[in-house]
Amino acid sequence: MPQSSHHPIMLCQPDDKKSCGACCGLYNWHDHSRDALNAILKLQTELFLSHSNYDNLNSYRVLRNRALKNTKLFETIYNCEFLGFIDTDHKKVGCMLHPEVTGSTELRNHCFYGAKVCNEHFCPSFSCLSTTQQQSVVRSVDDWYLYGLVITDIDLVKEFFKHIENKIGESIKEKNLGNPGITDAFGSFYRLKQDWKFKARQNRLGKYYFSEAEYNIARIEYGKEWGVPPSRFDKILVSLESEFSSLDQLNEADIIIDEKLTRFIRVYSTAFIES
Numbered sequence: 001m002p003q004s005s006h007h008p009i010m011l012c013q014p015d016d017k018k019s020c021g022a023c024c025g026l027y028n029w030h031d032h033s034r035d036a037l038n039a040i041l042k043l044q045t046e047l048f049l050s051h052s053n054y055d056n057l058n059s060y061r062v063l064r065n066r067a068l069k070n071t072k073l074f075e076t077i078y079n080c081e082f083l084g085f086i087d088t089d090h091k092k093v094g095c096m097l098h099p100e101v102t103g104s105t106e107l108r109n110h111c112f113y114g115a116k117v118c119n120e121h122f123c124p125s126f127s128c129l130s131t132t133q134q135q136s137v138v139r140s141v142d143d144w145y146l147y148g149l150v151i152t153d154i155d156l157v158k159e160f161f162k163h164i165e166n167k168i169g170e171s172i173k174e175k176n177l178g179n180p181g182i183t184d185a186f187g188s189f190y191r192l193k194q195d196w197k198f199k200a201r202q203n204r205l206g207k208y209y210f211s212e213a214e215y216n217i218a219r220i221e222y223g224k225e226w227g228v229p230p231s232r233f234d235k236i237l238v239s240l241e242s243e244f245s246s247l248d249q250l251n252e253a254d255i256i257i258d259e260k261l262t263r264f265i266r267v268y269s270t271a272f273i274e275s
């Protein structure tokens, strides 16, 4: 999680309602449900704060490792023990060693990556998503759990934009994102990421699936399973961690996404496109 940025939006800590900790290993747990991650963050925060100074971080680390009940999803990704809630309301996930949090000198060298890496890492969402795409997430998602999942899911965001812009025949303009109906329509689509009814049950995180020390990009076998061509929403379905047991389920999934798309286009066209 970097400290400052020349990027227009600081995606890690965009405002006082939410933040992201994905690159610090937030979601890299077998059970990465909201409840499970909330429990880990609460444990780490309370334990860390109970160590009243920063001279006994090793003791914190030992106690934290002993108390953890979850297991890592992908072994070679580091799950940092210094990720916690950095506000009293537990709305913001962040680095408990960050100088702006400790008010002290740089302590991130106590973590596996070290301060230089932590400070200089900007995930691909900074460069692969346009400012408008980034804003669509920041404006419409206001909780840490969903925000981190969506802002780091480049395929999900870009594909939704691609389908919308193909339909309306122009780019979505950043100046139009302040419209409340647009914010609601984006939020309704992005919430699929947490509410998706066809979510695979095991070892998935977005488009990746994990098997022991390996990870791969997941695929939906349309031809092999049902003798049909790939869905036009294939990338979105994969990002949503879809697993289907029948063609009916696949068709239902397509309809749900199409409804989100249609809703967005109706709101956007009514507000901003002259007929």
Ligand code: SF4
Pocket (backbone or CB within 6 Å): 001, 002, 011, 012, 013, 020, 021, 022, 023, 024, 121, 122, 123, 124, 125, 151, 152
């Ligand atoms: S995954 Fe990206 S947005 Fe999230 S904390 Fe890391 S650098 Fe920031």
Ligand code: SF4
Pocket (backbone or CB within 6 Å): 001, 002, 023, 024, 080, 081, 082, 083, 094, 095, 096, 097, 098, 108, 111, 113, 118
């Ligand atoms: S020390 Fe580095 S890896 Fe750990 S929470 Fe802070 S920024 Fe993330």
